[in-house]
Amino acid sequence: MRAQTATWWIILKISFEERLIYRGDFALGTLMRFLPIVTQIFLWGAVFSAIEVAGGGEKRIADYTYYNMIAYYLLTTISRAFSSMPGLASGIARDIRDGTVKKYLIQPIDMLGFLLLNRVAHKLVYYLVAIVPFGLVFYLCRGFFPGWPAPEVMAAYIASLAMAFLLGFLLEATIGMIGFWFLEVNSLFFVYMLFNFFFSGHMFPIDLLPGVWGDLVKLMPLQYLAYFPAAVFLGKVSGPEVAHGLWVQFAWIVFFLVASRIALRRGVRHYSGFGG
Amino acid sequence: MSTRPSYFRVLLTFLRNSLVRDMTFRANFIINTISTTSWVFMNLGFYILIFTYTPMIGAGTGWGKYQFFLFLSTTLIINSLIRGLFINNAVEFSEMIRTGTLDFALVKPIDTQFLVSLGRIEWSAIGPFTCGLALMVYSLFRVQYVPGPLMILLYVFYVLCGTAIYYSLMIAMAATSVWLGRNRTLLDFWFYITNFARYPMEIYTGTWGVPIQRAFTFVVPVLVAVNVPARLLVRPLDLRNPADVFLPLFAILATIGSLVMSRWVFKLSLLSYRSASS
Numbered sequence: 141m142r143a144q145t146a147t148w149w150i151i152l153k154i155s156f157e158e159r160l161i162y163r164g165d166f167a168l169g170t171l172m173r174f175l176p177i178v179t180q181i182f183l184w185g186a187v188f189s190a191i192e193v194a195g196g197g198e199k200r201i202a203d204y205t206y207y208n209m210i211a212y213y214l215l216t217t218i219s220r221a222f223s224s225m226p227g228l229a230s231g232i233a234r235d236i237r238d239g240t241v242k243k244y245l246i247q248p249i250d251m252l253g254f255l256l257l258n259r260v261a262h263k264l265v266y267y268l269v270a271i272v273p274f275g276l277v278f279y280l281c282r283g284f285f286p287g288w289p290a291p292e293v294m295a296a297y298i299a300s301l302a303m304a305f306l307l308g309f310l311l312e313a314t315i316g317m318i319g320f321w322f323l324e325v326n327s328l329f330f331v332y333m334l335f336n337f338f339f340s341g342h343m344f345p346i347d348l349l350p351g352v353w354g355d356l357v358k359l360m361p362l363q364y365l366a367y368f369p370a371a372v373f374l375g376k377v378s379g380p381e382v383a384h385g386l387w388v389q390f391a392w393i394v395f396f397l398v399a400s401r402i403a404l405r406r407g408v409r410h411y412s413g414f415g416g
Numbered sequence: 417m418s419t420r421p422s423y424f425r426v427l428l429t430f431l432r433n434s435l436v437r438d439m440t441f442r443a444n445f446i447i448n449t450i451s452t453t454s455w456v457f458m459n460l461g462f463y464i465l466i467f468t469y470t471p472m473i474g475a476g477t478g479w480g481k482y483q484f485f486l487f488l489s490t491t492l493i494i495n496s497l498i499r500g501l502f503i504n505n506a507v508e509f510s511e512m513i514r515t516g517t518l519d520f521a522l523v524k525p526i527d528t529q530f531l532v533s534l535g536r537i538e539w540s541a542i543g544p545f546t547c548g549l550a551l552m553v554y555s556l557f558r559v560q561y562v563p564g565p566l567m568i569l570l571y572v573f574y575v576l577c578g579t580a581i582y583y584s585l586m587i588a589m590a591a592t593s594v595w596l597g598r599n600r601t602l603l604d605f606w607f608y609i610t611n612f613a614r615y616p617m618e619i620y621t622g623t624w625g626v627p628i629q630r631a632f633t634f635v636v637p638v639l640v641a642v643n644v645p646a647r648l649l650v651r652p653l654d655l656r657n658p659a660d661v662f663l664p665l666f667a668i669l670a671t672i673g674s675l676v677m678s679r680w681v682f683k684l685s686l687l688s689y690r691s692a693s694s
Contacts, residue, residue: 169604172604172605172608175608175609175611175612176608176611178612178628179611179612179614179615182615182619182620182621182625182628183473183615183619185619185621185622185625186473186474186475186477186615186618186619186621187466187469187470187473188470189474189475190470190471190472190473190474190475190477191469191470201469201470202469324444327444327447327448327451330451331451331454334451334454334455334458337458338458338461338462343462344462344465348465348469349465350468
């Protein structure tokens with residue numbers, strides 16, 4: 141057990157140092173990621189300006205004021221900083237295709253555990269570097285927020301972010317395992333990215349979707365990657381709905397943990413490696 | 417016999433070769449076309465959703481639902497031209513500089529910028545291009561204004577100007593790989609900059625909006641790339657209105673300026689290029 145922990149610790153340390161090399165790229169990339177928010181601020185400003193409200197009340201779209209809407213977009217950048225796993229699924233599929241996956245099969249190391257530690261290291265370095273641009277942007281945009289939420293809401297928010305990370309990892313890892321059965325999976329990943337972008341709430345709050353569409357999207361696990369944490373912070377989800385949402389998010393994590401394990405086990409049985 | 421290559425014939429060869437390659441991997445081509453087209457439909461869905469809550473993008477701007485769809489169709493057409501003709505080549509150009517394979521392009525008896533800009537054409541961009549055209553025709557039937565033949569000719573001209581402005585920015589950014597070694601982030605930067613041009617310029621108002629509008633009109637002229645042609649489809653050109661005269665004239669100047677500037681950056685980058693091989 142002790143030896144196992146030491147091994148995992150060393151893997152985490154090496155991955156951490158490896159990722160630190162690209163800290164400049166991380167910082168620049170993070171700042172740039174806020175540029176589309178600037179257009180969103182003006183787009184929604186223009187949308188809200190054209191709405192007419194009888195009696196001069198506050199303008200709202202699906203219960204979002206203009207300030208709520210911008211705060212929502214800013215909060216989804218935090219959700220995405222936890223849940224997005226760039227290159228994970230395509231990396232797994234590539235390793236399977238070019239045979240690199242063999243290194244996990246012949247060494248006494250668990251592939252999913254190794255990849256998870258790699259991602260933890262990646263995220264730790266990312267937060268370490270990105271905290272400055274994030275802090276700057278959120279400070280400049282502080283006027284869009286109603287203030288800090290209550291401590292119990294904050295705790296639920298942090299829990300939903302941590303679970304968003306795990307769910308994002310397991311979901312992408314499971315999709316990456318499809319590479320064991322299909323040689324070319326890039327187009328499939330593109331479709332997943334497309335669905336992820338629209339139905340996770342990254343592009344707009346999913347409460348905007350009317351009727352059955354909104355209900356359907358809320359049945360998917362994708363909402364827990366961007367929408368749910370932001371909605372918890374803003375109080376769009378409150379009371380018993382928060383606890384219920386957190387349990388459903390946890391259930392999806394368990395589901396994809398089991399799915400990825402089964403896919404890995406069956407995939408390895410199906411896999412054929414040739415040459416040295 | 418002239419040793420000068422026929423650029424038109426070379427371009428036709430690029431088009432044919434790329435099509436042959438795409439048809440060799442037909443399933444991949446079909447899936448690519450479907451995925452890029454789905455992206456268009458998802459985006460369209462987002463704007464349809466927005467217009468269920470508002471009658472217009474910006475109070476009093478005139479960008480109602482179908483006027484905005486004409487704007488969107490222009491964005492789609494310009495973006496698919498860029499995607500089909502240049503994006504892959506710009507990414508490849510950065511890689512050529514990094515790996516040293518640009519040597520092979522330099523020794524060919526043809527203009528290097530032409531060769532690296534158009535060598536590989538992505539035919540799957542025809543999907544979003546067709547969607548853009550279809551959306552334009554549909555929206556034109558819905559708006560009150562019918563543009564005449566001159567307006568349509570001007571529209572085509574300004575779409576080409578917009579494409580040239582986007583291309584110039586992209587190739588200049590790709591050329592900076594010579595000094596930076598690797599510039600994936602800079603190409604991302606191109607996407608983020610052109611993101612400002614996805615909406616009508618009237619949305620940029622107020623203390624922060626006006627400087628942004630001016631910067632992306634006069635310094636990096638991406639805002640004129642889509643706004644000028646799209647306006648031609650939405651309402652008649654009023655020559656008594658200074659904005660209707662100034663902006664189209666400025667767009668021509670901006671196109672020439674962008675092309676000259678990008679050519680200068682490109683040539684400068686070639687002068688600084690040192691092959692990566694031994």
